Amino acid sequence: MANEQSAKMLALIPCLFEALDDPPELLHLLGSDSHVSGASGDVVLAASLHQPALELFNHRLMGFVEHDVPLYNDLTFKAHFRMVRSTFQSLLEAVAPYLDCRSNTLETKVLSTVWLLSNAESFRGVADRFGLSKGSLLHIFLSVCEAMRHLDSVEWPSEQLMKVSAGTFLARHGFPGAIDCIDGCHIPIKGRSEDRSSFINRKGYSSIVLQGICNENMQFIDAFAGWPGSVHDSRVLRNSPITAELEKMPGNLHILGDSAYPLSTFLMTPFKETGNLGDQERRFNVLHSTTRSIIERSFALLKGKLRRLKSLDMSLEQEIPGVVMSCVYLHNFIISKEREDNEIIPIRDMNFNFSTASQKRAAIAAWI
Incomplete structure (x- = not known):
């Protein structure tokens, strides 16, 4: 029953x-x-x-690029995309030959990538905002980043441009012969699956090193990314391709670096503070520090503009250096389009062409 x-x-x-x-x-x-x-x-x-299985609710916004973005005023557009509309149009023209836009429009691809690089929004949130699946956004993001590396905005200067930079540094800061400044910064990443300890930097978190050399306009004339966070700055420089170019520089010109780098005829570092420095050496160190601070401000501008670099949480470890370099190219591209042209200041004839780096540094200290 x-x-x-x-x-x-x-x-x-x-x-x-x-x-x-x-x-x-x-x-x-x-x-x-x-x-x-x-x-x-x-x-x-x-x-x-x-009981039937539950399905994920689709939160994707449809028409964001076509209907919402055009309504942004100029200030709102720049706040979200870190550039004015005219610069964005130039960016579209520059990357268009390298992108396949059969499935999504060129504007959708570039806007979604720039938004992802510029804001700390989650990957899923950006995908929903632009009406894309996570898989589609990942493919778009990597392809646009690769296209940005064709912008040709990171370029080592000619000897003539070196002299122009030296004249500008001298007029602005009073440091003779300096054309650029060099330093390294850490890009935080998630813990690596292999060789994890080598990516732990001295501050205790996982990172890769971005070595940058910037000019007087806070543009990077050279950048090199990918070495583990535990590697010293001087070792990164020794193993970077730019070393060969630095050795070819005219003898009376040089770049500025902090005490982490070795003193050389093409790289001026401060005098070591041992407690017995003279007035000339102290003046040199003070002026060296104030002039060299432009590289630190350049890194701050780069990370402030493209905030994804403050924590690059990517599982595709092999793609991380390329994404970092894409940010550098985009940073330079925006500055080149939006900065005002500076007055060209010719370099004064000064003879700092010495056979040894110590003699050269002492002569500069005496001149200052």
Whole structure:
């Protein structure tokens, strides 16, 4: 008798699910009695097995690029995308030859990538905002980043441009012969799956090193990314391709670096503070520090403009250096389009061409 009753109740379950708007409420009703057992227990179990699977709700915004972005005023557009509209149009023209836009428009691809680089929004949130799946956004992001590396905005200067930079540094800061400044900064990344300890920097978090050399306009004339965070700045410089170019520089010109780098004829570092420095050496160090601070401000501008670099949480470890370099190229591109042209200041004839780096540094200190 009990078996027949149980069979009848089981047969009614599909009908009850169709009648009720909230199937979990049925489970609550059937199982509300703490003494449910036997046939009723079988009914509750069957009902739970019959409950339909829940699907993810689609939160994607449709028409964001076509309808919402055009309504942004100039200030709002620049706040979100870190550039004015005219610069963005130039960016579209520059990267268009390198992108396949059959599935999504060029504007959608570039806007979504720049938004992802410029804001600390989650990957899923950006995908929903631009009406894309996460897989599509990842493919778009990597392809646009690769296209940005064709911008040709990071370029080592000619000797003539070196002299122009030297004249500008001298006029602004009073330091003779300096054309650029060098330093390294850490780009935080998630813990590596392999060789994890080598990426832990001296501050205790995982990172890769971005070595940058910037000019007087806070543009990077050279950048090199990818070495683990535990590697010293001087070692990164020794293993970077730019070393060969630095060795070819005219003898009376040089770049500025902090004490982490070795003194050389093409790289001026401060005097070591041993407690017995003279007035000339102290003046040199003060002027060296104030002039060299432009590289630190350049890194701050880069990370402030493209905030994804403050924490680059990527699982595709092999793509991280390329993404970092894409940010450098985009940073330079924006500055080149939006800065005002500076007055060209010719370099004064000064002879700092010495055979040894120590002699050269002493002569500069005496000149200052």
